[in-house]
């Protein structure tokens with residue numbers, strides 16, 4: 526996209542650790558970016574607030590200053606994790622959902638790739654999940670009323686043609702970037718939700734026929750998969766998938782499932798990307814069970830920084846970060862407990878920096 530072509534003399538990066546282990550893994554991403562030295566423009570970091578913890582202190586989960594800095598002063602950002610309570614808290618609304626909307630970060634791109642034991646060997650899983658990031662059930666329009674069966678809770682699920690078209694375009698572009706003969710799988714459940722998911726699948730399918738496409742996606746094979754059978758096939762034969770595009774909630778769920786296949790959620794990066802801004806974010810959450818113990822896996826955060834660099838056009842430096850992470854994983858002697866190791870966040874970060 527356009528972000529890749531901007532010439533920059535410095536890279537202004539917003540750091541939003543938010544909650545839980547987000548605070549423990551974002552410093553690792555920062556150290557990794559700093560270790561790239563002059564291979565990227567001079568980095569400037571700006572710490573920004575958001576999160577449930579911030580809400581409990583200040584009464585707001587996403588301060589206006591954070592959004593304003595992202596809109597006016599920054600080139601990109603890194604987000605840690607948020608831990609919203611599972612019950613309703615008056616006045617609270619998830620800051621990550623709001624941030625994606627406020628910055629129009631309409632796509633969440635989540636590569637899931639296993640590291641093969643031998644460099645160059647084909648990994649057993651190598652897929653990218655392209656998740657729609659602004660609508661579906663995550664518009665959070667929920668109501669409660671009383672009916673003949675007691676309380677009736679309802680949620681509105683919004684699927685629009687515009688959002689489906691642009692996530693479809695992002696998915697086809699992602700597939701194209703992976704090679705002209707890639708496979709794009711459209712994930713939906715339109716056998717049940719024929720109106721909402723029907724619109725999603727029809728619109729994504731229509732992308733190659735849009736004006737200006739001029740056949741550039743002709744070699745991309747397009748298939749469809751009902752979300753339930755997608756999960757089944759991902760567990761049975763994950764190697765067949767290449768790029769998968771899904772509405773917001775299915776994309777959220779299948780990417781956690783895919784993370785299990787590569788060994789840990791602590792390995793899977795993402796970017797929230799729009800046309801004018803990109804924000805890296807590890808797929809894992811705030812991990813309240815291990816917070817404060819210094820053992821959170823920093824690799825997803827480092828990989829998210831790398832993915833952010835790719836979206837800004839710095840492919841070479843991003844590759845250096847990815848290769849450093851891969852060699853730490855391949856060596857296998859400095860790992861956090863989620864991967865069966867006994868090392869700390871800092872030790873794993875140091876091992877990556879040493880590789881760099």
Ligand code: GGG
Nearest residue numbers: 606607609619807808809810
């Ligand atoms: N970094 C991903 C993350 O924070 N996941 C947890 C999540 O999505 N939480 C939603 C929320 O708490 O609002």
